[in-house]
Structures are given as C-alpha cells and as structure tokens.
Amino acid sequence: MSEQGKTEAPPAPEPIKETPPRGPAQWLPTVVDTIAAVVLALLVGALLIIFSTEDVIDSLKYFFSYPWDFFKYAGTAVWDAYRSLVDGAVGSGTALRRTLERSAPLICAGLGVSLAFRAGLFNIGAQGQMLLGALAGGYVGFHYDLPPGIHLAAALLAALVAGGLWGGIAGLLKAKTGAHEVIVTIMLNHVAGFVILYFLAKESFQRPNSDNLLSPPVADSATFPSVGGLHLGVLLAIVAAGIVWWLLERSTLGFEMRAVGANPEAARTAGMSVAKVYVAGMMIAGMLAALAVTMNVLGRQDSVTDNIAGQVGFEAITVALLGRATPLGTVLAGLLFGALSSGGLAMQSGAGVPPEMAQVLQALIVLFVAAPALIRGITRMRGGDASGTVMAKGWGG
Amino acid sequence: MKKTARVAAAILVTSLALTACGERDNDKDKDASGDPTTAPTSQTTSEAPAESHPDFKACMVSDDGGFDDKSFNQTSHDGLVQAKDQLGVQTGEIESHAQTEFADNINEMVQAGCNSITTVGFLLGDATLASAKKNKDIDYSIVDFAYFDESGKNTAPANLKALTYDTAQPSYLAGYLAAAKSENGVVGTFGGVNIPTVTIFMDGFYKGVQKYNEDNDANVEVIGWDPAKPKTGSFTNDFGDKTKGQNLAEEMIGQGADVIFPVAGPAGLGGLQAAQDNDVWGIWVDTDGCKSAAEYCDSLLTSVVKGMDVSVLEAIRESANDEFSNEPYEGTLENGGVGLAPYGPKADIDAELDAKIKELTQQIIDGTITVG
Structure with a gap:
C-alpha cells in the first residue's frame, strides 16, 4: 500500500514479499514447516491405521492382561502399511515409473495454478482446461494420419491451444467485466464437462462398432516416445517448470504478473496493463493444465472420456498450495503427491489399508502446511514470520 | 512433543477404560502372527465352504465408482464375497479412483499373485485386454463389456471372459x-x-x-x-x-x-x-x-x-476348477442372469x-x- 510502489523500475515492496525467499535463512523455515507437516500427517495417519485394524481393536479388549499384544499388532499394522507405501512409491522400477507418471500431470496442472496464483488469480478451472485439452489433443491424435513426430507435435499443439483458449475465457471475463475468476472457472468446468459429453456422443469421436462414450486411443505416431515403459512426456513437466520459473523470475511479463498479483492498483498506476496480465496469466495456466492431460492421452494412450481428468485439476490446487506457488516447490509437491498416490495403491493391495488412506494423508499434509502457526505450537518451533502459505488476492481484486 | 504425548496418552487411557476387562481369544494369536502379507485376505472364512481352494486367489478391480456405489460395482463385489464364502478362495481387491489408474491397478493385482482377476465396467476394456494378453496364466473376466469384431465374432484371448447381460x-x-x-x-x-x-x-x-x-x-x-x-x-x-x-x-x-x-x-x-x-x-x-x-x-x-454377483461367482468357480473358457457369458431370463425382483x-x-x-x-x- 505504500507510496513507493508507484515509482519506477525497481520492484515495489509488496512484490518483494511475494518473490521466493533466497538464502537458507529464508527458505529454511518453509522447508522445515513442510517436513514437519509431512511427519505430523504420517503420525496422525498411523493412529488412523492402528484404530482401523481389526487385530488391534480386538487386542484392546484384553489390554490389561496382555498389553504387549496391542503394541505388537499396532506396530505391525503401521509398519506394514508404511512399508508398502514406500515400496509402492519408490521400491521398484514399476513403482518409480508409476510415481513419475502420476506426478507429471500434477506438476503441470499445479504449475498452471501456481502461475495464476502469482498473478493474483485463483484458478479453479484446471479441470475444465484439461478436458478441452484432452478433447482437442485426442482428436488430432486419433483422427488424422500424420508422420511420427509431426503428428505428436500437432496433437500437443492442439491440446495446448484448446486449453489456453478455455483458460483465456476466464481471464478475459475478469479483465473486461470484473467477473470473479473463481466463479467463472468453476462454471466453465461444468460447461467443459458437457462439451466433452456432447462430442463423445458423436460417431466421429467414438470407436468403430461401439456406442460407448469412449474415444479410440491416439495413434502410435502421436504418442510420446518411451524408455523402459516410462513415457518421456514426463520430461516435459520438468521443462515446463523451467519455463515457468524463467517466465516469472526473468521475463517482463512475469514481472508484471507478480506486480499485478501483489497489488493491481499499484501496477495499473505504474503503467502496466492489468487486463493483459489477467488474460495472459489464465491462458498460460490453461496451456499448462492441457499439458497435464496430454500425459495421459498422448503418453499412456488412454481413451478420451468425460472422466479423463480424474481429480487432477483439483489436486493441482493443493499441489500449488503445498509448493508455495513456486515452480521448484510445485515440482517437489507434485512428486510427493504422485508418490503418495502410487504408494497408496500398494498400501491397498499389500497391507489392506483402505485406498482413502493415501488421500487422507495428502489432505492432512495440506492442512498442516496451511496452518503453520498450529505446527509451531505443536512442535514448539521458534520461527519468524510465516513465509508460508500462498494467498490469492481474491475477492474484490 | 510433550503435548502430543499427553494427547496420545489421554486417547489411550480412555479407550482402555472403555474396553478394559476382556479375555484374549487364544486362537486369535495363531491366526494373526502369521505371515503379515496375507493380512488383508486372511480374515475369517466362513465355517464350511462348499468347495475349498485355499491356494486360489480371486481378485477384483472396480471402476471409478468404487465398490460402494449401490449399483454394478457393488453387485459384482458381492460375487467376490460369495466366492470367498462358498469356494473357500482367497480374495484381493482394488478400488479405482480415476480412469488413469485402471492399468496400474490391474497390474498391481497381477503382482499380488491373483489367479483370476475380474474387472468391472466397460471403461476397463482396454486395460483388461492388454493385461490378459501379457499374463496368459491368469484368468480374466470383465463385467459389462464384450470383445466382438464387426461380424460379431468373439475376439477375446483364451483367458478373458466377457460377462454381459441381456437386460x-x-x-x-x-x-x-x-x-x-x-x-x-x-x-x-x-x-x-x-x-x-x-x-x-x-x-x-x-x-x-x-x-x-x-x-x-x-x-x-x-x-x-x-x-x-x-x-x-x-x-x-x-x-x-x-x-x-x-x-x-x-x-x-x-x-x-x-x-x-x-x-x-x-x-x-x-x-x-x-x-x-x-x-x-x-x-x-x-x-x-x-x-x-x-x-x-x-x-x-x-x-x-x-445378476452380476451370480456370473462373477460362476466365472471364479470355473477358473478355480480349471474349467475356464473365453466363451462370453450373457445373462438371460433363461439362465437367471437377469430377471424381475x-x-x-x-x-x-x-x-x-x-x-x-x-x-x-x-x-x-x-x-x-x-x-x-
């Protein structure tokens, strides 16, 4: 709010707060907070596992006669569950491949949400942007017959354009009419859901001899090359993270985004076009969400259905939150969530832990991250100002 | 950490007070101290199953509706539960949450040593076929999906059975x-x-x-x-x-x-x-x-x-008794696979x-x- 913000080139005080902290003294508390949140979540998760295991509950009935039974069963249950969690996440080649394949879409879509966060936009629309990307990319992928490489590039481009345009609608509406992006993106998710159903009901989007709402898989010429079963689209997620970092930290547009994100009024007074930032921010966010869905459609050759995006568009929001809206943070958070998802599968089949457990762990981690003061209280850590959570400059902005 | 310890202790004491003076069931100990990896599947089998195939493992993967959908996933899952009771088989199961998980989930069941895998819903058609082609020694069945070519010929491999219903x-x-x-x-x-x-x-x-x-x-x-x-x-x-x-x-x-x-x-x-x-x-x-x-x-x-439960149970029975074929099953009024309540x-x-x-x-x- 200070007057200095309105002067010239050097970034205004507000944006400085938003830039990622540099130097150990600044990022250390964030890292410690996050690790503490993960550990706490695992502890609470352990309690849940203990008290949902039959053997343990049974042993409580005779706790005073044989107290050791309780601890033995509890220990076994927790050890089994977490061992299969780790095994299923990083314990073998298959597990690693699965973790990376599940992380990549979360990272891409998470980057989209992060980038919008930094421009002061709360993008709930990754889900819809993914659906449109899947529809366009999938169609180019299975309908046309092009040489390998060119086909892949065309399908990828189609997906990015469709996702970008869909995201851009929300940005444009916000820039021109002031319609709040939270409402608009949520509504556009529903619209996208019906758009994809409409197209899937068309013959040209269905498999021959089938009326199911299921497209053919894309042609082999439109798929990412793979090494040892792992498709290399995963690398694109890392490349995307690099580009987003460069965009935010080194480019003029990124500077404008951060300025608008910090204080749109000040940015406008400084001569920046807030409308341009909103539209560009949402378009890039949409492209990143569309890139996320190509991991499935062009990477694993999944059929396009109305459910192709799963919950990734919404999990991306928590990934961005956990990653503090920075590219590196988002990559790490995406990897963590991918690992939890992959390990959760092994927990279910190997240790009989309900599949919801992995999701509960994810939710707990985010909860503890979002409440750094609570963590400090519990763990008695001393620390300065919570540099932690990201805030969308939402309502009325 | 003091506070955490205190909270944990409080919970512990309360739960003890509530459940204090029970007796240990000594058989329980034998059962539970066994191989921990069988924990999810070794829960109480019913008294006297009609058949017994203790070394046979029947598994199921749901579609993204989950096994509690009060509809076709749930009914199919009933078939798996009946197989456990009536055929004395071990079971394993995975609930899918998203379409992108199907292939991984089926593969996980393969890794878990399942002898038969039932998948639920047409969305799993591709993933089931791919897995069946790769693992010839496992019998697959899929609910609500069939593999026919244009002339109506069954194209399923020998270890994959389609379960459909003429509703x-x-x-x-x-x-x-x-x-x-x-x-x-x-x-x-x-x-x-x-x-x-x-x-x-x-x-x-x-x-x-x-x-x-x-x-x-x-x-x-x-x-x-x-x-x-x-x-x-x-x-x-x-x-x-x-x-x-x-x-x-x-x-x-x-x-x-x-x-x-x-x-x-x-x-x-x-x-x-x-x-x-x-x-x-x-x-x-x-x-x-x-x-x-x-x-x-x-x-x-x-x-x-x-009657998805009936046909799932039947497919598992055939597999357990080495009578499995890729002949598609179609539930009709005649075989009782469909009917009026x-x-x-x-x-x-x-x-x-x-x-x-x-x-x-x-x-x-x-x-x-x-x-x-």
Missing part, C-alpha cells in the same frame, strides 16, 4: 407391467447417459409397452425414449446427481406419466423420490430396489435385476397380470418372443 428381456416384462398398471395411459423412462448398457433397458421397456398395447388394443404412450430415434430421449447426463433425476421425473409426471422407469444409477433415485412425492409408481434397475433403496419400496412395482408390497398385481408376466417370461425363454 432388455426383464425390461420388456417391466414395460408390460408398467403399461398394465398405468391409469393415465402414459409411462416415462429416462437414462443416465446415452450408452448401450443404459438404452438396452429402455429399448426393452418400450417394446414391453407396445406388446401390451397390441394385446389389449390399448394406447399407452412412452415418454423419454423411442428406439426409432436413438439420438433423442431423456438423459440426466450424470449418474451421481439425484436432483437431475428428480427434475426429469417431475417433468414426466407433469406430462401425465404415472409409472417412472429411471435407468441412471444413483441419479435415478431422484426419479423414485419424485414418484413417491407424487404418489405414482416407480420401477428400479440393477438391484432389488426394496433392498438397496428400501425407503422407496412402497412406491415400487418391481425391479429389473442384473419380487413385486413391491403395495404393487397389488392381480393373479391374471402375474400369470401373463409368467407366460411372457416363458415365451422369451423358448424364443417365441425376441426382445433384442
């Missing part, structure tokens, strides 16, 4: 029944999404109503579906949202319909709600509505039942109508009437 047959009976019970001469049906596994019900229902019109020189009208115009018809485009089903049904009741046949999974429950509110009849699908949606039982004429308690079906339904059933079984 048009019992729906035909339901259509006849609905037309007979309609006082306004209008009956309504709507679907979840315009896909074959849904519209096959509506086709059968429509034809049953026409049969009634033919036999009784009546003119009962069907709203919401006309097989001659397969791209139109009433659909909620959503299997989960009860409100959408309720709105559609209210609209139909407004147009005079006094029997509602919703084919939309949980969204169809809204149709039954509307029927109950307006004091008209409903007919439920997939499961016996008087059991799965008992609160609407008084408004039900009957239910069109799809007992009439609702208030349905008040007179003996003449009941006899007619039985006669039609017989005619469908012996081929005098073809519904499909």
Whole structure:
C-alpha cells in the first residue's frame, strides 16, 4: 500500500514479499514447516491405521492382561502399511515409473495454478482446461494420419491451444467485466464437462462398432516416445517448470504478473496493463493444465472420456498450495503427491489399508502446511514470520 | 512433543477404560502372527465352504465408482464375497479412483499373485485386454463389456471372459407391467447417459409397452425414449446427481406419466423420490430396489435385476476348477442372469397380470418372443 510502489523500475515492496525467499535463512523455515507437516500427517495417519485394524481393536479388549499384544499388532499394522507405501512409491522400477507418471500431470496442472496464483488469480478451472485439452489433443491424435513426430507435435499443439483458449475465457471475463475468476472457472468446468459429453456422443469421436462414450486411443505416431515403459512426456513437466520459473523470475511479463498479483492498483498506476496480465496469466495456466492431460492421452494412450481428468485439476490446487506457488516447490509437491498416490495403491493391495488412506494423508499434509502457526505450537518451533502459505488476492481484486 | 504425548496418552487411557476387562481369544494369536502379507485376505472364512481352494486367489478391480456405489460395482463385489464364502478362495481387491489408474491397478493385482482377476465396467476394456494378453496364466473376466469384431465374432484371448447381460428381456416384462398398471395411459423412462448398457433397458421397456398395447388394443404412450430415434430421449447426463433425476421425473409426471422407469444409477433415485412425492409408481434397475433403496419400496412395482454377483461367482468357480473358457457369458431370463425382483408390497398385481408376466417370461425363454 505504500507510496513507493508507484515509482519506477525497481520492484515495489509488496512484490518483494511475494518473490521466493533466497538464502537458507529464508527458505529454511518453509522447508522445515513442510517436513514437519509431512511427519505430523504420517503420525496422525498411523493412529488412523492402528484404530482401523481389526487385530488391534480386538487386542484392546484384553489390554490389561496382555498389553504387549496391542503394541505388537499396532506396530505391525503401521509398519506394514508404511512399508508398502514406500515400496509402492519408490521400491521398484514399476513403482518409480508409476510415481513419475502420476506426478507429471500434477506438476503441470499445479504449475498452471501456481502461475495464476502469482498473478493474483485463483484458478479453479484446471479441470475444465484439461478436458478441452484432452478433447482437442485426442482428436488430432486419433483422427488424422500424420508422420511420427509431426503428428505428436500437432496433437500437443492442439491440446495446448484448446486449453489456453478455455483458460483465456476466464481471464478475459475478469479483465473486461470484473467477473470473479473463481466463479467463472468453476462454471466453465461444468460447461467443459458437457462439451466433452456432447462430442463423445458423436460417431466421429467414438470407436468403430461401439456406442460407448469412449474415444479410440491416439495413434502410435502421436504418442510420446518411451524408455523402459516410462513415457518421456514426463520430461516435459520438468521443462515446463523451467519455463515457468524463467517466465516469472526473468521475463517482463512475469514481472508484471507478480506486480499485478501483489497489488493491481499499484501496477495499473505504474503503467502496466492489468487486463493483459489477467488474460495472459489464465491462458498460460490453461496451456499448462492441457499439458497435464496430454500425459495421459498422448503418453499412456488412454481413451478420451468425460472422466479423463480424474481429480487432477483439483489436486493441482493443493499441489500449488503445498509448493508455495513456486515452480521448484510445485515440482517437489507434485512428486510427493504422485508418490503418495502410487504408494497408496500398494498400501491397498499389500497391507489392506483402505485406498482413502493415501488421500487422507495428502489432505492432512495440506492442512498442516496451511496452518503453520498450529505446527509451531505443536512442535514448539521458534520461527519468524510465516513465509508460508500462498494467498490469492481474491475477492474484490 | 510433550503435548502430543499427553494427547496420545489421554486417547489411550480412555479407550482402555472403555474396553478394559476382556479375555484374549487364544486362537486369535495363531491366526494373526502369521505371515503379515496375507493380512488383508486372511480374515475369517466362513465355517464350511462348499468347495475349498485355499491356494486360489480371486481378485477384483472396480471402476471409478468404487465398490460402494449401490449399483454394478457393488453387485459384482458381492460375487467376490460369495466366492470367498462358498469356494473357500482367497480374495484381493482394488478400488479405482480415476480412469488413469485402471492399468496400474490391474497390474498391481497381477503382482499380488491373483489367479483370476475380474474387472468391472466397460471403461476397463482396454486395460483388461492388454493385461490378459501379457499374463496368459491368469484368468480374466470383465463385467459389462464384450470383445466382438464387426461380424460379431468373439475376439477375446483364451483367458478373458466377457460377462454381459441381456437386460432388455426383464425390461420388456417391466414395460408390460408398467403399461398394465398405468391409469393415465402414459409411462416415462429416462437414462443416465446415452450408452448401450443404459438404452438396452429402455429399448426393452418400450417394446414391453407396445406388446401390451397390441394385446389389449390399448394406447399407452412412452415418454423419454423411442428406439426409432436413438439420438433423442431423456438423459440426466450424470449418474451421481439425484436432483437431475428428480427434475426429469417431475417433468414426466407433469406430462401425465404415472409409472417412472429411471435407468441412471444413483441419479435415478431422484426419479423414485419424485414418484413417491407424487404418489405414482416407480420401477428400479440393477438391484432389488426394496433392498438397496428400501425407503422407496412402497412406491415400487418391481425391479429389473442384473445378476452380476451370480456370473462373477460362476466365472471364479470355473477358473478355480480349471474349467475356464473365453466363451462370453450373457445373462438371460433363461439362465437367471437377469430377471424381475419380487413385486413391491403395495404393487397389488392381480393373479391374471402375474400369470401373463409368467407366460411372457416363458415365451422369451423358448424364443417365441425376441426382445433384442
């Protein structure tokens, strides 16, 4: 709010707060907070596992006669569950491949949400942007017959354009009419859901001899090359993270985004076009969400259905939150969530832990991250100002 | 950490106080200290299974509806539970949460040493086929999906069995029944999404109503579906949202319909709600509505039942006894894979109508009437 913000080139005080902290003294508390949140979540998760295991509950009935039974069963249950969690996440080649394949879409879509966060936009629309990307990319992928490489590039481009345009609608509406992006993106998710159903009901989007709402898989010429079963689209997620970092930290547009994100009024007074930032921010966010869905459609050759995006568009929001809206943070958070998802599968089949457990762990981690003061209280850590959570400059902005 | 310890201690003490003076069941110890990896599958098997295959592991992967969907995942899962009780097999299962997980989940069941894997729903068609081709020594079965080429020839590999259901047959009976019970001469049906596994019900229902019109020189009208115009018809485009089903049904009741046949999974429950509110009849699908949606039982004429549990159990039995084949299974009135549930308690079906339904059933079984 200070007057200095309105002067010239050097970034205004507000944006400085938003830039990622540099130097150990600044990022250390964030890292410690996050690790503490993960550990706490695992502890609470352990309690849940203990008290949902039959053997343990049974042993409580005779706790005073044989107290050791309780601890033995509890220990076994927790050890089994977490061992299969780790095994299923990083314990073998298959597990690693699965973790990376599940992380990549979360990272891409998470980057989209992060980038919008930094421009002061709360993008709930990754889900819809993914659906449109899947529809366009999938169609180019299975309908046309092009040489390998060119086909892949065309399908990828189609997906990015469709996702970008869909995201851009929300940005444009916000820039021109002031319609709040939270409402608009949520509504556009529903619209996208019906758009994809409409197209899937068309013959040209269905498999021959089938009326199911299921497209053919894309042609082999439109798929990412793979090494040892792992498709290399995963690398694109890392490349995307690099580009987003460069965009935010080194480019003029990124500077404008951060300025608008910090204080749109000040940015406008400084001569920046807030409308341009909103539209560009949402378009890039949409492209990143569309890139996320190509991991499935062009990477694993999944059929396009109305459910192709799963919950990734919404999990991306928590990934961005956990990653503090920075590219590196988002990559790490995406990897963590991918690992939890992959390990959760092994927990279910190997240790009989309900599949919801992995999701509960994810939710707990985010909860503890979002409440750094609570963590400090519990763990008695001393620390300065919570540099932690990201805030969308939402309502009325 | 003091606080944490205190909280934990408090919880512990409370739970102890509540459960303090029990006795240890000594057998329990034997059972539980065994190999921990069998923990999820080694829970109490029933007293005396009809058959026993302790080394056989039957597994199941749901689609993204989960095993608690009160519909086809749940019924299929019942088949797995029955297999555990009746065949004495071990079981394993994975619930899918998203379409992108299907291949991984089936693969996980392969890794878990399953001898037979049942997948639920047409969305798993590709992933199941791919896994079956790779693992020839595992028997696969898939609910609601078949592998036919253009000429209708079965293209499934030798270790993959398709389980499908000719639900048009019992729906035909339901259509006849609905037309007979309609006082306004209008009956309504709507679907979840315009896909074959849904519209096959509506086709059968429509034809049953026409049969009634033919036999009784009546003119009962069907709203919401006309097989001659397969791209139109009433659909909620959503299997989960009860409100959408309720709105559609209210609209139909407004147009005079006094029997509602919703084919939309949980969204169809809204149709039954509307029927109950307006004091008209409903007919439920997939499961016996008087059991799965008992609160609407008084408004039900009957239910069109799809016996997925029976066929899943049968596929597992064949696999466990080395009798497995890739011959597609189709549930019909004849083999009991589909049928009508007992009439609702208030349905008040007179003996003449009941006899007619039985006669039609017989005619469908012996081929005098073809519904499909």
